[in-house]
Amino acid sequence: MNITEYFSLLFTDYTLGVITLGTAVLGAVCGMLGSFSVLRRQSLLGDAISHAALPGIALAFLLTGTKQTHFLLLGALISGLLGTFWIKSIVKKTRLKNDTALGLILSLFFGFGMLLLTFIQKLPNANQAGLDKYLFGQAATLMVQDVYVMIGVTGVSLFVLLLFWKELKLLLFDPDYTLTLGFNTRFLDILITGFIVLAIVLGLQTVGVVLMSAMLLAPAAAARQWTNRLSVMIFLAAIFGAFSGVLGTAISASQNNLSTGPVIVLVAAGLVLLSFVFAPQRGLLARRVRFYRNRKELNLRKTLSVMYHIAQNHKDISHPHAIKILNNFHGYTRKTLNKLEEKNWVEIRGNQWSLTAKGYQEAENFYKPNEAIQDI
Amino acid sequence: MRNEKLAIKIDDLTVAYDYKPVLWDIDLKIPEGVLMAIVGPNGAGKSTLIKAILGIIKPIAGSVKIFGKPYKAQRAKVAYVPQKGTVDWDFPTTALDVVMMGTYGSLGWIKRPGQAQRKSALEALEKVGMLAFKNRQISQLSGGQQQRIFLARALVQNASIYFMDEPFQGVDATTERAIIKILKELRDAGKTLIVVHHDLQTVPEYFNWVTFLNVKRIASGPVKDIFNDDNLTKTYGINYKVAINP
Numbered sequence: 001m002n003i004t005e006y007f008s009l010l011f012t013d014y015t016l017g018v019i020t021l022g023t024a025v026l027g028a029v030c031g032m033l034g035s036f037s038v039l040r041r042q043s044l045l046g047d048a049i050s051h052a053a054l055p056g057i058a059l060a061f062l063l064t065g066t067k068q069t070h071f072l073l074l075g076a077l078i079s080g081l082l083g084t085f086w087i088k089s090i091v092k093k094t095r096l097k098n099d100t101a102l103g104l105i106l107s108l109f110f111g112f113g114m115l116l117l118t119f120i121q122k123l124p125n126a127n128q129a130g131l132d133k134y135l136f137g138q139a140a141t142l143m144v145q146d147v148y149v150m151i152g153v154t155g156v157s158l159f160v161l162l163l164f165w166k167e168l169k170l171l172l173f174d175p176d177y178t179l180t181l182g183f184n185t186r187f188l189d190i191l192i193t194g195f196i197v198l199a200i201v202l203g204l205q206t207v208g209v210v211l212m213s214a215m216l217l218a219p220a221a222a223a224r225q226w227t228n229r230l231s232v233m234i235f236l237a238a239i240f241g242a243f244s245g246v247l248g249t250a251i252s253a254s255q256n257n258l259s260t261g262p263v264i265v266l267v268a269a270g271l272v273l274l275s276f277v278f279a280p281q282r283g284l285l286a287r288r289v290r291f292y293r294n295r296k297e298l299n300l301r302k303t304l305s306v307m308y309h310i311a312q313n314h315k316d317i318s319h320p321h322a323i324k325i326l327n328n329f330h331g332y333t334r335k336t337l338n339k340l341e342e343k344n345w346v347e348i349r350g351n352q353w354s355l356t357a358k359g360y361q362e363a364e365n366f367y368k369p370n371e372a373i374q375d376i
Numbered sequence: 377m378r379n380e381k382l383a384i385k386i387d388d389l390t391v392a393y394d395y396k397p398v399l400w401d402i403d404l405k406i407p408e409g410v411l412m413a414i415v416g417p418n419g420a421g422k423s424t425l426i427k428a429i430l431g432i433i434k435p436i437a438g439s440v441k442i443f444g445k446p447y448k449a450q451r452a453k454v455a456y457v458p459q460k461g462t463v464d465w466d467f468p469t470t471a472l473d474v475v476m477m478g479t480y481g482s483l484g485w486i487k488r489p490g491q492a493q494r495k496s497a498l499e500a501l502e503k504v505g506m507l508a509f510k511n512r513q514i515s516q517l518s519g520g521q522q523q524r525i526f527l528a529r530a531l532v533q534n535a536s537i538y539f540m541d542e543p544f545q546g547v548d549a550t551t552e553r554a555i556i557k558i559l560k561e562l563r564d565a566g567k568t569l570i571v572v573h574h575d576l577q578t579v580p581e582y583f584n585w586v587t588f589l590n591v592k593r594i595a596s597g598p599v600k601d602i603f604n605d606d607n608l609t610k611t612y613g614i615n616y617k618v619a620i621n622p
Contacts, residue, residue: 039467095394163486170477180430181481217455217585228513230468 015140017151022150023245023264027205027215029154031241032161033199033281034216035234036192038224039172044099045087045193047213050200052083054113058120067130069146069205074269076134079199080277083109084197110209110332137208137261139249150202157195161234162220168192169230204352215372218268225279244268249375301366303336304345308363311355322350382444383408383537383568384429389438391428392419398424402438402593406570408536410585411563413573413599416611420590423459423573426539430456442537452482455535457526459542465515471525472510475500478532500528505554520551527555537568544575556582579603 009016028355037046053076060075061067078331083105133141161168170178171188179185196216203212224234248264277284306326311317323337340346342350345359354362399421402444406412427433429440431447442450455478478500479493489546501507504524509517514571517525523543530538538559544552559569563584573579579586579599586603588594588611595607 038465041464166480166483166488167485169469170480173467173469173474173477174458176427176432176458176462177456177477178433180451180454182451183485207441224468228468228470228515233468 001255003250006250007282018144018147019142019253019260020246020249021146023206023249023260024242025147025150025154025245026199026206027219027241027243027245027264027268028159028238029150029241030203030215031219031237031239032154033157033192033196034218034235034241035222035223035237036168036172037196037216038220039230042098043217044102044213046196046200046216048087048102048109049080049084049197050204050209050212051106051113052109053077053201053204055081055109056064056082056113057077057204057212058113058116058131061120061131062116069141069143070149072134073201073204074196076204077197079109080197080201081194085191101184113209117163133208134204135208135210136174136259137204137206137211137226139206139252139260139264142203146205153195153198153202160191160195164188164191164342166284172230178192202281207264211261211265213242214265214268215244218265218272222268222271222275225275225282227279240271242269300336300339300343301363304340304359305362305366307353307355308360311360318356319362320349320354322349323351324355326353333368377506381408382406383410384443384570385441385444387428387439388442389425389428389435389440391424391433391435399428399435400592402589404587404593406568406585406587406596408568409563409566410445411559411569411571411583412587413579413583413587414570414575414587414589415576415579416589416594417613420611422589423541426456426541426570426572430454431541449579453536455530455533455538456500456529457538457540457543460519460523460526461543465517465522467514470510471506471512471514472497474514474525475528475532478529478574481533496529496532496534497528500531500609501525503531503558504528520547522546523551523555527558531558535567538562538570540569540571542572542574542586544573576608 006016011017013269034046037043056075056077056079057072057078058075062074063075064071080235087098087101087105090096090104091098094101096104104337120131143222166186167178167183168191170181170183171185171192175185178188200212200216207215219237219240220233223233226236227233244264244267248267249260251267252258252260252263275283278286303326307321310321310325311319326337337346337348340359341348343359344356345362346353347357382405384404384406386402389399389402391399402425414425414573416422424433428546429442429447440447442454447454451600472494475497476489476493476497479489479496483493492600498507500509501510504527506521506528509521514522514525516546523546524619527540530540540559543555547555559571559582563569571583583599585597587596587604588597588607590611590613594611595602
């Protein structure tokens with residue numbers, strides 16, 4: 001199946017439709033909530049939470065004996081929340097730094113989870129296999145009920161986000177100040193972290209424990225490059241996430257033996273790369289272009305300022321001078337001179353140049369100090 | 377004392393990180409309507425004192441009263457200007473948006489800012505000379521401009537007491553002049569201002585009240601009475617000579 005076949009099948013094949021919708025919704029909710037992680041500089045929290053969810057999955061299986069997604073994800077949710085809680089209290093109550101606490105909990109929970117998984121694999125029970133799909137995810141197992149749950153969670157988190165928009169924005173920017181204005185920052189923190197945990201747990205089935213944090217971070221990091229407005233950033237992150245989900249599913253469905261989760265993550269990473277290079281203003285390319293353009297402009301003005309100093313010695317600013325007196329030391333080339341003429345800053349007659357009134361003004365402004373902010 | 381009414385009364389305030397005291401048994405009475413500097417060496421607990429008063433840091437002992445009541449009951453009367461370095465200035469927002477945040481407290485939960493809030497934010501921006509920068513992304517502001525934005529955000533709160541943590545840090549002379557002018561205007565309008573300050577040279581010129589702090593409260597009172605070599609030496613530990621005209 002190639003990509004075009006995939007897209008024609010998308011609307012006729014039920015399973016494919018469900019999977020695509022699922023990954024799109026997952027990408028959108030992760031992008032939206034991931035923006036908060038990125039802006040709070042808590043990017044690694046998502047990674048720790050997703051790893052902390054693994055023992056919950058294994059324990060849920062051991063306790064219930066079923067592999068029903070909902071039971072397993074409930075286990076994941078509980079152990080993910082427990083891990084998050086531990087991280088926060090380690091940071092609060094000991095002198096350990098945030099990254100240390102994250103690393104500790106991540107490896108502790110993940111190690112315990114792996115231990116349980118190997119234990120389960122040795123059990124004399126026909127029902128055991130398949131839990132390891134939660135390591136890297138398996139989008140093909142998405143059922144329509146799973147997608148309904150995802151849509152439900154996305155709807156609720158969008159509602160809460162809009163409801164507490166002002167408070168959450170304040171918390172992101174300046175938590176101490178938020179507290180002094182009388183808002184309960186603990187409540188806001190629990191609210192936003194709770195939704196992030198929920199989104200991670202929902203993604204485990206599709207993307208898996210190991211790669212889940214990329215779903216949160218990549219769309220948000222890409223979106224940040226394109227805008228300087230929080231609302232636009234969150235919206236873009238959701239779009240990027242959904243796009244990664246759809247394109248990732250399409251690519252993996254049209255090739256054999258490409259699992260969906262990693263492909264989705266790679267697509268998202270591709271978006272990050274594109275954004276870093278091509279975004280206006282913040283992109284590497286735009287900055288490079290700006291640098292060269294500024295340098296060119298500066299060269300022009302350098303030549304102009306030499307002319308300005310020469311012209312200053314005469315009563316008539318437009319007194320003609322020989323081109324010869326300008327030389328390479330002053331950044332002069334024939335091209336520069338033509339550019340200056342194009343801008344109407346100088347006039348060239350034969351092998352003589354003269355400054356125009358406009359050029360004189362321009363050079364004068366060049367020497368004025370920066371527009372200082374108003375004294376009041 | 378020209379005003380007997382107390383804006384802030386602190387009793388036995390002690391703050392510690394682990395077993396190490398940062399503030400030890402602070403008693404402080406700050407009368408209403410003063411422009412007060414808190415001075416002291418690095419690590420003296422100046423910022424901590426402000427944060428403890430504002431409930432950002434929990435003291436292990438002591439009480440703080442704002443106009444005779446606990447801080448929680450008086451939030452609306454208090455505005456805070458944190459140190460500029462405590463926030464991420466690359467946050468995706470504009471100058472106007474940051475100043476609007478000053479109105480969030482009076483709005484309370486959920487309610488969105490409207491035209492009235494926008495108007496008062498614009499007025500505050502004009503007051504600090506930053507109206508022309510209202511739509512500027514905050515990362516594209518200079519250090520002095522960022523400080524002005526923070527001041528404008530506090531002005532919007534229309535409080536009775538202002539706490540400012542090093543508002544002159546990393547700003548140029550123009551901005552420093554502009555800020556002190558606003559602070560003096562606020563004092564003349566009867567507001568109380570508490571400013572963590574580092575430049576001892578300017579204390580007599582800028583402030584009319586001063587608190588010397590070095591873990592303990594060394595002295596507190598009118599600048600003209602207590603800003604002297606004796607207190608400076610007690611606070612900074614070295615033999616201090618004020619080469620300043622009082």
